[in-house]
Amino acid sequence: MLVARTKKELLDALTPLRTQGRSIGLVPTMGALHSGHASLVAKAREENEVVVTSIFVNPLQFEALGDCDDYRNYPRQLDADVALLEAEGVDVVFAPDVEEMYGPTGLPMLWVRTGEMGERLEGASRPGHFDGVATVVAKLFNLVRPDRAYFGQKDAQQVAVIRRLVGDLDFPLEICAVPIIRAADGLAESSRNQRLSDADRDAALVLSRVLFDLEERASTGQPLDIEGAWAQLRSAEGVRLDHLELVDAATLEPLTVTGALDRPALVVAAIHVGQVRLIDNIELLPR
Amino acid sequence: MLVARTKKELLDALTPLRTQGRSIGLVPTMGALHSGHASLVAKAREENEVVVTSIFVNPLQFEALGDCDDYRNYPRQLDADVALLEAEGVDVVFAPDVEEMYGPTGLPMLWVRTGEMGERLEGASRPGHFDGVATVVAKLFNLVRPDRAYFGQKDAQQVAVIRRLVGDLDFPLEICAVPIIRAADGLAESSRNQRLSDADRDAALVLSRVLFDLEERASTGQPLDIEGAWAQLRSAEGVRLDHLELVDAATLEPLTVTGALDRPALVVAAIHVGQVRLIDNIELLPR
Structure with missing residues (x-):
């Protein structure tokens, strides 16, 4: 090489x-x-x-x-x-x-x-x-x-x-x-994870949990609860929400969904944990 | 083809x-x-x-x-x-x-x-x-x-x-x-020349004359007279001066020369003639 x-x-x-x-x-x-x-x-x-x-x-x-x-x-x-x-x-x-x-x-x-x-x-x-x-x-x-x-x-x-x-x-x-590679605890792999303390890392897991929950809702036809996701991240210990948004998977334009999803979408999110800013996302497919 | x-x-x-x-x-x-x-x-x-x-x-x-x-x-x-x-x-x-x-x-x-x-x-x-x-x-x-x-x-x-x-x-x-290709009368070839009337074309020739004059001055070691060139173009019939500037040939940054030229330079210029905007330039080399 x-x-x-x-x-x-x-x-x-x-x-x-x-x-x-x-x-x-x-x-x-x-x-x-x-x-x-x-x-x-x-x-x-x-x-x-x-x-x-x-x-x-x-x-x-x-x-x-x-x-x-x-x-x-x-x-x-x-x-x-x-x-x-x-x-x-x-x-x-x-x-x-x-x-x-x-x-x-x-x-x-x-x-x-x-x-x-x-x-x-x-x-x-x-x-x-x-x-x-x-x-x-x-x-x-x-x-x-x-x-x-x-x-x-x-x-x-x-x-x-x-x-x-x-x-x-x-x-x-x-x-x-x-595709995203995740650690066993769900955290998306990132070079910045090296800079997380053990406590920070525990705190950071709320992000992937929230995304998995939205994926579960989409796949079972429940209404997506983006506001609920915001609330969960805002009230989580040791974490500061930067953004979490539902967007069109192709154009990244903001998407408002009232009923079930009608097209491939992404939830993209960023949080701050300690001195580190972490991002993650998950793809949501219409049923 | x-x-x-x-x-x-x-x-x-x-x-x-x-x-x-x-x-x-x-x-x-x-x-x-x-x-x-x-x-x-x-x-x-x-x-x-x-x-x-x-x-x-x-x-x-x-x-x-x-x-x-x-x-x-x-x-x-x-x-x-x-x-x-x-x-x-x-x-x-x-x-x-x-x-x-x-x-x-x-x-x-x-x-x-x-x-x-x-x-x-x-x-x-x-x-x-x-x-x-x-x-x-x-x-x-x-x-x-x-x-x-x-x-x-x-x-x-x-x-x-x-x-x-x-x-x-x-x-x-x-x-x-x-290099620039010029017609026999000195006008630099341009697709926009098609849109010049005969009178416009005659008027436009002042631009190449002014540039040739500056080239002559540079090659014979006379002081460049940029202000004189401006005055000539400003007083010419049927022509409106857009800009005429002496710049570094490599960087196009404005150049002020008091004595003889100490590096390759360009005079770049643009004028309006009738509805048409024409550009031209000439390279000046230090003696």
Whole structure:
């Protein structure tokens, strides 16, 4: 397995493979890899001849006020990540530093701007976040030129934004969304879980419980009780609700349902636990 | 020569050529082709095995208030353009309609935003213009995946913005800028020249005369007299000065020169003549 620290090393490794017509799968990550990432890599390994994983904590997507600490504190563990990726059969790891990605200023002049779609839900709490995501992902697509790129469904809005990036700018590749991986206690895997104390983690479980309860209601035809879910999260110990919303699964536009569901929907949610912000979501299908 | 009206027709034509490893040159145009475009195509023909020319009057780059008429009035002459491109030895013409490019809404949700660089000079008169240019060019790069793309130096700011697009988003291709083609009377070739009356055209010639004069001063080591150039354009009959500025040739940042030039510079200018807005520029080299 090659670990490329520069764009040139990456291109030198990929150009001959591309000339040979090998299919390439890309798994973009910010490192601090866990079983969720491993499931992305496994899927990419299954579907492509060459698997590239990028590890880059992208400052652009932390640009909003108050995100500085989150950027500084984001876990970095390149050696452990490289070992995990080697075990998963990855061919090339691309792990550039900020200057290699964005030049001496550390900032691009041109950005991909996500508009309305990036301003709602997660974007409402983190202005500019999805612009930073879309910009770095566009760069990675151009550097790696994959046939397929793999993203975790846990970041549901990110998946929707990236699908739109590919559609609106005609990137010639397929986006594959991979289901959420959960720990035995129900918590969705996240690099940020490392920063939870045991008590925080116990408190955080209310989120997946609330989502499972909504899923159960949808699958048994009971009316969805979004207000009830809010109330449960607002009254939970050690947790602060950021948002929980029912949205159209394809467009992420807010959905109001009076009777039974009439289309695939998502409940997307974010909470704060201690110093950590956690997100989760669940798909609800009409009966 | 194939004329592809859809993305699918374009991809079907290019995929086998790409698999064979043929080099591809792209010349993006808005049609109404003249000798300036022919020089771009000739250069692309010289340097690539396959030449693709796109013809698409991109509504996104006319989005600013007041640009609607310019968009509606922009000359459209597909048959004549196709004949010219066939004669120049082009392999594939890509001529989609607006819905094919942008879908049923006619607008992307994600845009490439050019920031400060797109807000100065031409961009000051045409807010959003360079965002529209960068967005459609990103799409064309992804659809055609050329090895080289050709742009006229006449649109000096466009060349600078596109170079930055390629650098900031890591598009894997080379940008080639081709010198301005001028008519015998000095007027820079432009599709908009078609809309000039004979009297307008005579009036418009003051612009290239003023630029040639500045070039002469720079080459003979006389002080540049930008204020004098402004005065000449402001007092010229039938002409309204939009802007004339001395800028750094690489960054397009404004330049103040007291003595002789110490680096490559551009004078970029725009005037209104009748209903038409014309641009021109000239490169000034230090002695």
